[in-house]
Amino acid sequence: MEKEYTYTLEIKVRDYECDAQGIVNNANYQHYFEYARHEFLEYAGCPFAEIRKMGIEPVVARIEIDYKSPLHGGEKCLCRLNAKREGIKFVFYEDIYRMGDGRLCTSAKVTTVCLRDGRPVKGDELAGKLGQYLTE
Amino acid sequence: MEKEYTYTLEIKVRDYECDAQGIVNNANYQHYFEYARHEFLEYAGCPFAEIRKMGIEPVVARIEIDYKSPLHGGEKCLCRLNAKREGIKFVFYEDIYRMGDGRLCTSAKVTTVCLRDGRPVKGDELAGKLGQYLTE
Amino acid sequence: MEKEYTYTLEIKVRDYECDAQGIVNNANYQHYFEYARHEFLEYAGCPFAEIRKMGIEPVVARIEIDYKSPLHGGEKCLCRLNAKREGIKFVFYEDIYRMGDGRLCTSAKVTTVCLRDGRPVKGDELAGKLGQYLTE
């Protein structure tokens, strides 16, 4: 059975994102994952800029990325994600699949925390807004 | 006779700055030029962040870059510059030389303007601070 | 009368492309322009990777960019271009318009040259392939 996701973003690899090894540089996947999270937030009705205007600064506390198969210039991929609330943390599970062969290229678990005045807060406002878009 | 410069910054090319062609990606030279300008401003006693705190937002209005010889991963280069005031503009003339053979790799003319509340201003405060570091 | 273009690419600004000034960092426009040229080449039937496989290495010899109005995180824009052959050079005229208000944000003239074994060549093969997509 296929894995289910709350949100999917299509991304096409740009040539400048590849390095001398001819494949997407590792750090750029982190850009893709951030881009997908921010697009998801917009889709869910709370764009990143709006969250910051509420006085909440979401920050990444930890990221784990597994690199399974490299992407090349011009290839299209799908970045698919689920968001869960775990204690005061918002955790994003993100997978990138190459569109050509459906292969899983990269997986990430991104743990984020909301700060207010530099201190971690529970983020109930954000959770309230995300509501149905949070996975159990 | 060798060209004279007000400020020189040594930069070592990082592998991730190269693209699939195995050379520094064109856009990254603009990063080098910005980095050298900001280091120059710090050297001259008015760091970029301080200028912004004065309510002045320096922005690039125009950039011209000539690419003469490519840089490769691991190569060291010198980014050398002169800054001139031309009317309300601050113009930076920046040259990047490869250290190995002294060859001129890239030249830029970067025209910047100071904004206050979104409008161009004369930038007399900045000029006053830069003083002797401005070339006639 | 509106200006005519051969090719148009829609781009959405990603938050990580903005710097501490809250606007797209100047160097990233150069990434947009490169991205649009490569997409244009694919559209015209000669993807960048294919050109390189023919033993031709297209390089940027000179770029001029005018920055008129800044783009912000999340904004959509259109990067529109015309390509011309001028002697042995292929020159790209690229304009980026914000979609919200139709305003011209950035303009570039990008002069490229084809190298074979490190030496400039006329690029007749490329011109032949681009054919109708080159503007007089």
Place this chain on the structure above:
Amino acid sequence: MEKEYTYTLEIKVRDYECDAQGIVNNANYQHYFEYARHEFLEYAGCPFAEIRKMGIEPVVARIEIDYKSPLHGGEKCLCRLNAKREGIKFVFYEDIYRMGDGRLCTSAKVTTVCLRDGRPVKGDELAGKLGQYLTE
């Protein structure tokens, strides 16, 4: 007792590496970590480009990063690392400390594998060359 490291690289944050939150963008730490690994390899006598010329393609299989305290534009930091061989993997333990206050900002565990013709190999040649620079 202070932790010991095999290699230390000083890095100064460049303003363009910061995003609209005014701090270094998360993905850029991965650039710092890669930069430090490649400088370490050069220091240990086997530059990354040389390894690739031996027909070995080192790739990152997994990365874990803990973000503890953000870096800001202009700040200097030390990226310190140890490299260990664990089975066929080369694992890098990298810590970034702010120079101003000595605070640990970011920690990473980077698991790399050597590929030859696209298949994982034991990497004995690399291990032989790194010799004394590998930690038990």
